[in-house]
Structures are given as structure tokens and as C-alpha cells.
Amino acid sequence: MPAIIIEKLCVGCGQCVNACPNGAISITVKRAVVDPLKCDDCEDCVFTCINGAIAAGE
Numbered sequence: 001m002p003a004i005i006i007e008k009l010c011v012g013c014g015q016c017v018n019a020c021p022n023g024a025i026s027i028t029v030k031r032a033v034v035d036p037l038k039c040d041d042c043e044d045c046v047f048t049c050i051n052g053a054i055a056a057g058e
Contacts, residue, residue, distance in 0.1 A: 001057025002039035003046060005032045009053035019048035
């Protein structure tokens with residue numbers, strides 16, 4: 001399952017975009033968005049997010 005963005009915690013800082021090796025995350029309207037077709041569940045974004053706004057997909 002792809003990573004899940006917790007919208008109320010996301011501030012759109014872009015750190016997750018830089019951390020994703022597959023280019024699966026983009027910032028839209030000041031929030032991160034995950035492309036489920038590109039996400040391979042590596043969880044790099046989960047560990048990078050300082051706001052705890054990304055959870056591993058289940």
C-alpha cells in the first residue's frame with residue numbers, strides 16, 4: 001500500500017518530495033500528495049517527515 005498523508009499535520013514543506021527515490025510525492029495546494037502507482041512502500045518519506053504527517057500504508 002502506498003504511503004498515507006495525514007492532511008491535518010502536513011504543512012507542505014516538501015521534505016518528503018526530496019526523500020522519495022521514485023518521485024511519487026508532489027506538493028499540491030500546500031499539501032503532499034502520493035502517486036500510488038509510483039510509491040513502492042520504501043517508507044523514506046515516513047522517516048523524513050518532521051511533522052509525522054506521513055504513515056506507512058497498510
